[in-house]
Amino acid sequence: MGPALLFAPADRPERFAKAADRADAVIIDLEDAVAPEAKAQAREHMVASGLDPATTMVRINALDTPDAALDLAALELSPFRTIMVAKAADPDAVAALADFTVVALCESAAGILAAPALAQLPNVVALMWGAEDLVASLGGTSSRFTAGPRTGDYRAVAMQARSQLLLAAGASGKVAIDSIYADFADLDGLAEESEDAVASGFGAKACIHPSQVAVVRDAYRPSDAAVAAARELLAAADAAGTGVFAFKGQMVDGPILLHARQTISRAGL
Known part of the structure; x- marks a missing residue:
């Protein structure tokens, strides 16, 4: 798995091949990127995508939701066996996914605290953290400063969560994936954050727009x-x-x- 991972909404199949051409790996997203009424068809698009299973993973809905069971049933009809579990927080529930290689997406307070246990599971190969869902789980409004000289910087709680996930992954020899950079027009900010991810030890960074891929790759490629x-x-x-x-x-x-x-x-x- 290369350093630049690109999300592709599962209800936009016309984007799948382009994402695969541009990124090191594609994350077909059945969760946040897909409206509830579009999820059924999104699963069909995932199954029929034709993407390479070696460089594709599928983000499924949180395991405590009805959609997760439907996602897993659809995956059985597909060649994909690497999944990203949204809002991962229950090590027992993730361990039960023994037929899959799992990227545990820790994006709640409970998920960050469970990261060390999740990282020790044999079917978990990587951990990723999600900033906005994490802060929302705490009752907050934004993971980053939105005004003043620190505009765009993570708030302290987000930085702590980021560090905790990185340490949990590293302690178990698993890959740590850095969260997305939501302002996809701010490539300079993305470059700075990606360079910090490299220097800190994150093995990859997730992207939400094709224009971000080259920036992440440049940060990971030594001069x-x-x-x-x-x-x-x-x-x-x-x-x-x-x-x-x-x-x-x-x-x-x-x-x-x-x-x-x-x-x-x-x-x-």
Whole structure:
């Protein structure tokens, strides 16, 4: 799975192929993007989509809703076995989905608190968090500042939830997926947030518009200078042959070398 995941509403099948061409993986959305009266036909579109199961997942409705059972029944008629469970919060309910590979979408207070338990489930391969649903579950009105010098920045509770999910995923060796950036016209803001996601350890970021995909990919792709610096550092480590050594006026140890190896890995080298 590459770093740029793109949601595609399941009731808009004309968008499926375009999304697959542009993104690293497509999330066919049966939940928030689809009106209640359109969900039945949306499921039919999902089954008939023809997308590659290796690069496609399906977001189903929350497991405590009647729609979830209908989503799962439709999935049995499809080739898709990777699902994103909306509003995941009950580890037992997610564990019962043993026939599926699961991305647990933690987007409530209960979901964030359950993230460590969800991450330990063998059928869960990744965790994602959702900012607006989370704040709504707390009775709040916005996950980001909407005025003043911090306009666009996450509020403290959202940042805490983001960090908790990242730590839960990392502690269990699972991928952490960063939340969407809703203002799809603000590509500069998306670039800044994506760069922070990379530096913090998120393995991917979800997109809601095709124009966001290139921005996310650019953030995850190391520059030529960064790759060259990482190679130089690793070569110096091989030459030093010790656990800790000095390099260009700085002390280098295991974590610094791991950062360099991760840079090389993100470059696909």
